[in-house]
Amino acid sequence: MSFYKSSSKNRRDRILHTALKLFHSKGYFKTSVHDIREQADVSIGLIYRYFKNKEEIAQTLYQEISEDIFATIETIIAQNANTHDRCRAIMAYYFQLTEDFPELVDFIIFARHKEIMPSAVSICAGKALTRIREAIQEGINNGEIRPLALVVAGPSLFGGMTRLIQLRLIGMVQEPLPSLLDEIWESAWRAVKP
Amino acid sequence: MSFYKSSSKNRRDRILHTALKLFHSKGYFKTSVHDIREQADVSIGLIYRYFKNKEEIAQTLYQEISEDIFATIETIIAQNANTHDRCRAIMAYYFQLTEDFPELVDFIIFARHKEIMPSAVSICAGKALTRIREAIQEGINNGEIRPLALVVAGPSLFGGMTRLIQLRLIGMVQEPLPSLLDEIWESAWRAVKP
DNA sequence: GTCTATATAGTGATAGAC
DNA sequence: GTCTATCACTATATAGAC
Secondary structure: OOOOOOOOOOHHHHHHHHHHHHHHHOOOOOOOHHHHHHHHOOOHHHHHHHOOOHHHHHHHHHHHHHHHHHHHHHHHHHHOOOHHHHHHHHHHHHHHHHHHOHHHHHHHHHOOHHHHOOOOOOOOOOHHHHHHHHHHHHHHHOOOOOOOOHHHHHHHHHHHHHHHHHHHHOOOOOOOHHHHHHHHHHHHHHHHOO | OOOOOOOOOOHHHHHHHHHHHHHHHOOOOOOOHHHHHHHHOOOHHHHHHHOOOHHHHHHHHHHHHHHHHHHHHHHHHHHOOOHHHHHHHHHHHHHHHHHHOHHHHHHHHHOOHHHHOOOOOOOOOOHHHHHHHHHHHHHHHOOOOOOOOHHHHHHHHHHHHHHHHHHHHOOOOOOOHHHHHHHHHHHHHHHHOO
16 A cells, blocks of 8 residues: 555655655655655656655655554554453554564654654644544543553553664664563553553 | 753853753754854854864763763662662652753653764663663562563663653643652552562 | 854755756 | 756855954
């Protein structure tokens, strides 16, 4: 479906794919449009035909990736019956995503969006994150999770995961994340279960 | 002691202080040396007399702040007798630091150091973080913490805190963090206690 | 120590041919 | 749709006076 899943022949997708790779390896601000041009093997003119400017490349990236992740989260929630199973499946999904597409996770979770896309309207939340919070709230309401403020329950459940992903991305964790899932999930759930 | 604690008359400290403020509000890459010049009310020439280049400003910032934080962590560890009390005090410290000097915490924890300071030698770890990890390992060894891999225990204990700080910095948490300390600490400790 | 003025290079973005 | 050539600007960094 998305530009990052196939090494697209489609030129627009190739631009996006290349941009994401470079944003990850060099950082957004150190990546020039000329860098993208060179690596994607297209012309400057073509890039500016598809995207108004560099920021719009980042915005497109953000939107398309967010959409994909959100869809998966929805599916996971639909396929699992309770908060425990849902959250665990979500964690497994993010871990696998990090192994398969590290540059994608880096961009969507750890990029400084306000800095990169100042003109975008408050995306910092992200649809997926909102959906996850709703699921947690439901768990609190029905007693699966002990009565915590939502603002605390979220970080309690997923803070460890987020930190592990970050450490993995900067090379400070050697183990593939899925191999740590059982252990970190056990911790996360102990933190919030009644 | 440090440049950020007093609104220094010292010009070098004023440059550092101003740079940190701007790195936080605009981001490192969108802050030009001329911006720093203007806000700090000094000349370009003076900035380049004290610092080789823009990156060295960031490095100095990182080093001096790290040093301060590390010293505090050492003190906290010395003043508390066990892992539980030490880690809780560390969490309280970071929360208070975030309220008092948000731009400092933002820079030291969430800046993309590899991107900003590519020529610096592997600072991503940070002395303070290493020290904290040692304290956790000690807790695992003496049975205060259940037998977890260190790579999992760290994020389990402090992942929630880190995430809360991040959310607070981007304005998605309204409550002052110290008011959430009891609740998040309870979660953190439940996650790792035997 | 502190300043102003300037060199240099690279970046985002456009124009216009094919 | 796709390309090349080029503009206008900004930013880093230096030179050299006081």
